[in-house]
Amino acid sequence: MDYHTLAVHGGRKDEKNDKIKPVNYPVYLSSTFVQNSLDEFNEFMYSRSKNPTRDNVEQAAAQLEGAKYGLAMSSGMAAVSLVFSLVGPGEKVLVNTSVYGGTWNYISHVFPDRGIEVQTVKDFAKFDFDSIDENVTTVYVETPSNPLMEVTDIRELADRAKAKGLRVIVDNTFMTSYLQRPLDLGADIVLYSATKYYAGHSDIIAGLVILNDDDLYAKLKFNQKTLGATLDPFSSFILARGIKTLPLRMDRHNENALKVAEFFEASDAADRVYYPGLKSDPGYEIQKKQAKGCGGLLSIDLNEKYDLNTFCDSLEYFDLAVSLGGVESLICHPASMTHEEYTDEEQTAIGLGKRLLRIAVGIEDIDDLLGDIRQALEKARK
Protein backbone atom coordinates (compact mmCIF):
# COMPACT_ATOMS: atom_id res chain seq x y z
CA MET A 1 0.00 0.00 0.00
CA ASP A 2 1.27 3.49 -0.81
CA TYR A 3 2.42 5.62 2.14
CA HIS A 4 -0.39 8.18 1.68
CA THR A 5 -3.03 5.42 1.69
CA LEU A 6 -1.46 3.70 4.68
CA ALA A 7 -1.35 7.01 6.57
CA VAL A 8 -5.13 7.26 6.16
CA HIS A 9 -6.10 3.58 6.51
CA GLY A 10 -3.43 2.11 8.81
CA GLY A 11 -3.85 1.05 12.42
CA ARG A 12 -5.75 -1.67 14.30
CA LYS A 13 -8.42 -3.66 12.55
CA ASP A 14 -11.04 -4.73 15.11
CA GLU A 15 -14.02 -6.98 14.49
CA LYS A 16 -16.79 -4.80 13.07
CA ASN A 17 -19.78 -4.28 15.34
CA ASP A 18 -23.13 -4.42 13.42
CA LYS A 19 -24.61 -1.39 15.15
CA ILE A 20 -21.71 1.04 15.57
CA LYS A 21 -19.21 1.44 12.74
CA PRO A 22 -16.95 4.42 13.41
CA VAL A 23 -14.72 5.66 10.61
CA ASN A 24 -12.15 6.75 13.17
CA TYR A 25 -10.62 4.46 15.75
CA PRO A 26 -12.36 5.50 19.02
CA VAL A 27 -10.87 6.84 22.23
CA TYR A 28 -11.09 4.14 24.89
CA LEU A 29 -10.98 6.14 28.10
CA SER A 30 -10.88 3.21 30.47
CA SER A 31 -8.07 2.43 32.86
CA THR A 32 -9.13 -1.21 33.22
CA PHE A 33 -11.03 -3.79 31.16
CA VAL A 34 -13.47 -6.53 32.21
CA GLN A 35 -12.16 -10.08 31.82
CA ASN A 36 -14.32 -13.05 30.74
CA SER A 37 -13.36 -15.39 33.57
CA LEU A 38 -10.36 -16.53 35.56
CA ASP A 39 -9.71 -18.98 32.76
CA GLU A 40 -10.11 -16.50 29.95
CA PHE A 41 -8.48 -13.08 29.87
CA ASN A 42 -9.03 -10.61 27.06
CA GLU A 43 -6.41 -8.85 24.93
CA PHE A 44 -6.83 -5.73 27.08
CA MET A 45 -6.43 -5.88 30.84
CA TYR A 46 -5.12 -2.52 32.11
CA SER A 47 -4.39 0.60 30.07
CA ARG A 48 -0.79 1.09 31.18
CA SER A 49 -0.02 -2.35 29.72
CA LYS A 50 -2.15 -2.02 26.61
CA ASN A 51 -4.94 0.33 25.58
CA PRO A 52 -6.84 -0.09 22.27
CA THR A 53 -6.45 3.56 21.19
CA ARG A 54 -2.73 3.48 21.94
CA ASP A 55 -2.39 0.11 20.25
CA ASN A 56 -4.08 1.58 17.17
CA VAL A 57 -1.53 4.38 16.84
CA GLU A 58 1.37 2.05 17.68
CA GLN A 59 0.31 -0.23 14.85
CA ALA A 60 -0.24 2.68 12.47
CA ALA A 61 3.23 4.10 13.17
CA ALA A 62 4.89 0.69 12.81
CA GLN A 63 3.08 0.03 9.50
CA LEU A 64 4.25 3.38 8.13
CA GLU A 65 7.82 2.42 8.93
CA GLY A 66 7.33 -1.03 7.35
CA ALA A 67 8.18 -2.41 10.80
CA LYS A 68 6.78 -5.03 13.16
CA TYR A 69 6.48 -3.10 16.40
CA GLY A 70 5.62 0.36 17.68
CA LEU A 71 5.56 1.75 21.20
CA ALA A 72 3.84 5.05 21.93
CA MET A 73 5.22 7.07 24.83
CA SER A 74 4.11 10.14 26.76
CA SER A 75 6.87 12.30 25.21
CA GLY A 76 9.83 12.14 22.87
CA MET A 77 12.06 12.16 25.95
CA ALA A 78 10.12 9.16 27.31
CA ALA A 79 10.97 7.44 24.01
CA VAL A 80 14.64 8.41 24.45
CA SER A 81 14.55 7.13 28.05
CA LEU A 82 12.90 3.91 26.94
CA VAL A 83 15.60 3.09 24.37
CA PHE A 84 18.30 4.03 26.88
CA SER A 85 16.72 1.58 29.35
CA LEU A 86 18.40 -1.08 27.18
CA VAL A 87 21.82 0.20 28.26
CA GLY A 88 23.18 -0.98 31.61
CA PRO A 89 25.87 0.08 34.09
CA GLY A 90 29.41 -0.32 32.77
CA GLU A 91 28.36 0.09 29.15
CA LYS A 92 29.39 2.96 26.91
CA VAL A 93 27.32 4.77 24.26
CA LEU A 94 28.60 6.64 21.19
CA VAL A 95 26.51 9.76 20.44
CA ASN A 96 26.86 12.45 17.79
CA THR A 97 27.90 15.80 19.28
CA SER A 98 24.95 17.93 18.21
CA VAL A 99 21.80 16.33 19.62
CA TYR A 100 18.56 17.67 21.10
CA GLY A 101 19.21 19.47 24.42
CA GLY A 102 17.00 17.08 26.40
CA THR A 103 18.92 14.10 25.04
CA TRP A 104 22.14 15.91 25.96
CA ASN A 105 20.78 16.35 29.51
CA TYR A 106 20.07 12.64 29.67
CA ILE A 107 23.53 11.59 28.53
CA SER A 108 25.38 14.16 30.62
CA HIS A 109 23.37 13.81 33.87
CA VAL A 110 21.38 10.55 33.93
CA PHE A 111 24.05 8.35 32.29
CA PRO A 112 26.68 9.10 34.99
CA ASP A 113 24.08 8.40 37.71
CA ARG A 114 23.34 5.07 36.06
CA GLY A 115 27.03 4.18 35.66
CA ILE A 116 26.94 4.51 31.88
CA GLU A 117 29.74 6.17 29.92
CA VAL A 118 29.33 8.29 26.82
CA GLN A 119 31.67 9.22 24.00
CA THR A 120 30.65 12.04 21.67
CA VAL A 121 31.53 11.80 17.98
CA LYS A 122 31.65 14.89 15.76
CA ASP A 123 31.55 12.99 12.48
CA PHE A 124 30.89 9.24 12.29
CA ALA A 125 32.31 9.16 8.72
CA LYS A 126 35.74 9.94 10.17
CA PHE A 127 35.33 7.82 13.30
CA ASP A 128 37.63 4.83 13.72
CA PHE A 129 35.48 1.96 15.02
CA ASP A 130 38.64 -0.08 15.63
CA SER A 131 39.53 2.40 18.38
CA ILE A 132 36.46 1.77 20.55
CA ASP A 133 36.63 0.43 24.09
CA GLU A 134 35.34 -3.06 24.81
CA ASN A 135 32.37 -1.72 26.79
CA VAL A 136 30.84 0.20 23.85
CA THR A 137 27.49 -1.43 23.07
CA THR A 138 25.34 1.24 21.47
CA VAL A 139 25.45 3.99 18.85
CA TYR A 140 22.88 6.78 19.07
CA VAL A 141 22.56 9.27 16.24
CA GLU A 142 20.31 12.14 15.17
CA THR A 143 20.40 12.86 11.46
CA PRO A 144 19.98 15.60 10.45
CA SER A 145 21.06 16.75 13.89
CA ASN A 146 19.46 19.39 16.09
CA PRO A 147 20.12 22.30 15.48
CA LEU A 148 23.13 22.16 13.12
CA MET A 149 21.52 19.86 10.57
CA GLU A 150 24.63 17.67 10.35
CA VAL A 151 24.01 14.58 8.26
CA THR A 152 25.27 11.07 9.06
CA ASP A 153 25.29 8.29 6.47
CA ILE A 154 23.03 5.79 8.26
CA ARG A 155 23.85 2.80 6.03
CA GLU A 156 27.58 3.31 6.39
CA LEU A 157 27.33 3.89 10.13
CA ALA A 158 25.12 0.82 10.64
CA ASP A 159 27.46 -1.41 8.59
CA ARG A 160 30.53 -0.30 10.52
CA ALA A 161 28.80 -0.42 13.92
CA LYS A 162 27.26 -3.83 13.21
CA ALA A 163 30.68 -5.22 12.27
CA LYS A 164 31.60 -4.46 15.90
CA GLY A 165 28.38 -5.96 17.27
CA LEU A 166 26.91 -2.59 18.31
CA ARG A 167 23.23 -1.68 18.48
CA VAL A 168 22.26 1.33 16.33
CA ILE A 169 19.52 3.74 17.40
CA VAL A 170 18.39 6.65 15.20
CA ASP A 171 16.37 9.67 16.33
CA ASN A 172 14.44 10.30 13.10
CA THR A 173 12.27 13.14 14.43
CA PHE A 174 13.21 15.70 11.75
CA MET A 175 12.58 13.32 8.87
CA THR A 176 9.69 10.99 9.80
CA SER A 177 9.26 7.62 8.10
CA TYR A 178 7.91 9.46 5.05
CA LEU A 179 11.30 10.97 4.22
CA GLN A 180 13.82 8.58 5.75
CA ARG A 181 13.70 4.95 6.88
CA PRO A 182 16.59 4.12 9.19
CA LEU A 183 15.46 0.51 9.79
CA ASP A 184 15.76 -0.17 6.05
CA LEU A 185 19.25 1.35 6.18
CA GLY A 186 20.41 -1.05 8.92
CA ALA A 187 19.41 0.64 12.20
CA ASP A 188 17.94 -1.52 14.98
CA ILE A 189 15.62 1.03 16.57
CA VAL A 190 14.15 4.29 15.37
CA LEU A 191 12.57 6.84 17.69
CA TYR A 192 10.58 10.03 17.37
CA SER A 193 9.45 13.02 19.24
CA ALA A 194 5.95 12.51 17.81
CA THR A 195 5.13 15.91 19.33
CA LYS A 196 6.60 17.23 16.07
CA TYR A 197 5.64 16.20 12.54
CA TYR A 198 3.67 13.05 13.41
CA ALA A 199 1.13 14.89 15.58
CA GLY A 200 1.75 17.96 13.45
CA HIS A 201 -0.38 20.62 15.15
CA SER A 202 1.60 21.66 18.24
CA ASP A 203 -1.11 20.30 20.51
CA ILE A 204 0.24 17.18 22.24
CA ILE A 205 3.52 15.83 23.61
CA ALA A 206 4.23 12.28 22.41
CA GLY A 207 6.99 9.83 21.53
CA LEU A 208 7.34 6.74 19.37
CA VAL A 209 9.79 3.85 19.32
CA ILE A 210 9.72 1.56 16.26
CA LEU A 211 11.60 -1.69 15.65
CA ASN A 212 11.59 -5.18 14.15
CA ASP A 213 13.61 -7.32 16.54
CA ASP A 214 11.43 -9.67 18.65
CA ASP A 215 13.79 -9.89 21.65
CA LEU A 216 14.45 -6.17 21.81
CA TYR A 217 10.72 -5.53 21.52
CA ALA A 218 9.93 -7.92 24.40
CA LYS A 219 12.39 -6.05 26.61
CA LEU A 220 11.16 -2.60 25.53
CA LYS A 221 7.50 -3.58 25.89
CA PHE A 222 8.21 -4.78 29.44
CA ASN A 223 10.07 -1.55 30.22
CA GLN A 224 7.33 0.60 28.64
CA LYS A 225 4.77 -0.95 30.95
CA THR A 226 7.04 -0.99 33.99
CA LEU A 227 8.55 2.50 33.70
CA GLY A 228 5.01 3.60 32.91
CA ALA A 229 5.43 6.65 30.64
CA THR A 230 2.85 5.44 28.12
CA LEU A 231 0.82 7.68 25.81
CA ASP A 232 -2.71 8.32 27.14
CA PRO A 233 -5.74 7.35 25.02
CA PHE A 234 -6.78 10.88 24.09
CA SER A 235 -3.29 11.88 22.93
CA SER A 236 -3.09 8.56 21.08
CA PHE A 237 -6.22 9.55 19.18
CA ILE A 238 -4.83 13.00 18.36
CA LEU A 239 -1.58 11.42 17.21
CA ALA A 240 -3.43 8.94 14.97
CA ARG A 241 -5.38 11.84 13.48
CA GLY A 242 -2.17 13.77 12.80
CA ILE A 243 -0.65 10.78 11.02
CA LYS A 244 -3.43 10.80 8.41
CA THR A 245 -2.09 14.03 6.87
CA LEU A 246 1.61 13.47 7.63
CA PRO A 247 2.84 12.95 4.05
CA LEU A 248 0.87 15.93 2.71
CA ARG A 249 2.26 18.18 5.40
CA MET A 250 5.82 16.90 4.95
CA ASP A 251 5.74 17.67 1.22
CA ARG A 252 4.73 21.22 1.98
CA HIS A 253 7.26 21.65 4.84
CA ASN A 254 9.96 20.42 2.45
CA GLU A 255 9.01 22.79 -0.35
CA ASN A 256 8.68 25.81 1.91
CA ALA A 257 11.87 25.17 3.89
CA LEU A 258 13.94 24.79 0.73
CA LYS A 259 12.67 28.16 -0.52
CA VAL A 260 13.42 29.84 2.81
CA ALA A 261 16.91 28.27 2.80
CA GLU A 262 17.50 29.48 -0.79
CA PHE A 263 16.29 32.95 0.18
CA PHE A 264 18.82 33.20 3.02
CA GLU A 265 21.60 31.71 0.91
CA ALA A 266 21.09 34.46 -1.67
CA SER A 267 20.82 37.28 0.88
CA ASP A 268 23.48 39.03 2.97
CA ALA A 269 21.45 38.35 6.12
CA ALA A 270 22.87 34.90 6.81
CA ASP A 271 26.58 34.16 7.21
CA ARG A 272 25.74 30.50 6.90
CA VAL A 273 22.62 28.47 6.15
CA TYR A 274 22.36 24.97 7.61
CA TYR A 275 20.02 22.95 5.40
CA PRO A 276 21.09 19.74 3.64
CA GLY A 277 18.70 20.46 0.76
CA LEU A 278 21.11 23.14 -0.47
CA LYS A 279 23.79 21.95 -2.88
CA SER A 280 26.33 24.01 -0.91
CA ASP A 281 25.59 22.07 2.30
CA PRO A 282 28.23 19.46 3.32
CA GLY A 283 25.44 16.92 3.94
CA TYR A 284 23.73 17.41 0.55
CA GLU A 285 24.92 14.24 -1.24
CA ILE A 286 24.32 11.87 1.68
CA GLN A 287 20.94 13.41 2.41
CA LYS A 288 19.92 13.03 -1.24
CA LYS A 289 21.02 9.39 -1.18
CA GLN A 290 19.28 8.35 2.04
CA ALA A 291 16.19 10.58 2.31
CA LYS A 292 13.34 11.74 0.11
CA GLY A 293 13.65 15.33 1.32
CA CYS A 294 15.10 17.53 4.04
CA GLY A 295 12.04 18.42 6.08
CA GLY A 296 10.95 21.78 7.43
CA LEU A 297 13.81 22.73 9.71
CA LEU A 298 16.82 24.92 8.97
CA SER A 299 19.22 27.09 10.90
CA ILE A 300 21.05 30.29 9.98
CA ASP A 301 23.84 32.39 11.47
CA LEU A 302 22.34 35.88 11.32
CA ASN A 303 24.85 38.41 10.05
CA GLU A 304 26.09 41.07 12.54
CA LYS A 305 24.51 43.82 10.41
CA TYR A 306 21.11 42.64 11.66
CA ASP A 307 19.84 42.90 15.22
CA LEU A 308 18.88 39.46 16.48
CA ASN A 309 16.10 40.60 18.82
CA THR A 310 14.54 43.06 16.40
CA PHE A 311 14.51 40.40 13.69
CA CYS A 312 12.73 37.83 15.89
CA ASP A 313 10.33 40.44 17.34
CA SER A 314 9.40 41.82 13.92
CA LEU A 315 8.36 38.50 12.41
CA GLU A 316 4.60 38.13 12.23
CA TYR A 317 4.17 34.54 11.10
CA PHE A 318 7.17 32.98 12.85
CA ASP A 319 6.37 32.89 16.55
CA LEU A 320 9.32 32.89 18.93
CA ALA A 321 8.92 29.42 20.43
CA VAL A 322 10.78 26.15 20.84
CA SER A 323 9.60 23.03 19.02
CA LEU A 324 8.93 22.32 15.37
CA GLY A 325 6.85 20.14 13.12
CA GLY A 326 3.52 21.90 13.64
CA VAL A 327 1.64 23.49 10.76
CA GLU A 328 2.78 26.96 11.86
CA SER A 329 6.21 28.50 11.43
CA LEU A 330 8.37 29.07 14.50
CA ILE A 331 11.76 30.58 15.22
CA CYS A 332 14.06 30.00 18.18
CA HIS A 333 17.52 30.80 19.51
CA PRO A 334 19.12 27.41 20.28
CA ALA A 335 21.97 28.78 22.43
CA SER A 336 19.47 30.10 24.99
CA MET A 337 16.26 28.18 24.30
CA THR A 338 16.89 24.55 23.35
CA HIS A 339 20.60 23.90 23.92
CA GLU A 340 21.21 26.06 27.00
CA GLU A 341 22.26 22.94 28.90
CA TYR A 342 25.40 22.76 26.78
CA THR A 343 28.00 24.96 28.50
CA ASP A 344 29.41 27.90 26.50
CA GLU A 345 32.54 25.86 25.85
CA GLU A 346 30.49 22.87 24.68
CA GLN A 347 28.41 25.11 22.39
CA THR A 348 31.58 26.58 20.87
CA ALA A 349 33.12 23.12 20.51
CA ILE A 350 30.17 21.77 18.53
CA GLY A 351 29.91 24.93 16.41
CA LEU A 352 26.70 26.30 17.92
CA GLY A 353 27.07 30.08 17.84
CA LYS A 354 25.21 32.85 19.69
CA ARG A 355 23.86 34.22 16.39
CA LEU A 356 22.37 30.90 15.35
CA LEU A 357 18.62 30.93 14.76
CA ARG A 358 16.62 27.75 14.17
CA ILE A 359 13.64 28.16 11.89
CA ALA A 360 10.81 25.63 11.74
CA VAL A 361 9.07 26.38 8.47
CA GLY A 362 5.33 25.68 8.50
CA ILE A 363 2.82 25.02 5.76
CA GLU A 364 1.70 28.64 5.20
CA ASP A 365 1.88 30.30 1.80
CA ILE A 366 5.56 30.70 0.86
CA ASP A 367 5.15 34.25 -0.47
CA ASP A 368 3.63 35.33 2.84
CA LEU A 369 6.52 33.70 4.71
CA LEU A 370 9.23 35.24 2.53
CA GLY A 371 7.49 38.63 2.63
CA ASP A 372 7.44 38.40 6.42
CA ILE A 373 11.15 37.57 6.59
CA ARG A 374 11.97 40.45 4.22
CA GLN A 375 10.08 43.04 6.26
CA ALA A 376 11.59 41.77 9.54
CA LEU A 377 15.10 41.99 8.04
CA GLU A 378 14.49 45.56 6.91
CA LYS A 379 13.50 46.52 10.46
CA ALA A 380 16.43 44.61 11.97
CA ARG A 381 19.12 46.10 9.72
CA LYS A 382 21.42 48.26 11.88
Ligand SMILES: Cc1ncc(COP(=O)(O)O)c(C=O)c1O
Ligand atom coordinates in the same frame (compact mmCIF):
# COMPACT_ATOMS: atom_id res chain seq x y z
C1 LIG B 1 15.30 15.58 17.79
C2 LIG B 1 14.48 15.54 19.05
N1 LIG B 1 14.43 14.40 19.76
C3 LIG B 1 13.71 14.32 20.90
C4 LIG B 1 13.02 15.40 21.40
C5 LIG B 1 12.24 15.28 22.68
O1 LIG B 1 10.87 15.24 22.41
P1 LIG B 1 9.70 15.75 23.39
O2 LIG B 1 9.84 17.23 23.52
O3 LIG B 1 8.47 15.30 22.69
O4 LIG B 1 9.89 15.06 24.71
C6 LIG B 1 13.02 16.60 20.67
C7 LIG B 1 12.27 17.78 21.18
O5 LIG B 1 12.41 18.88 20.68
C8 LIG B 1 13.79 16.68 19.47
O6 LIG B 1 13.86 17.80 18.74
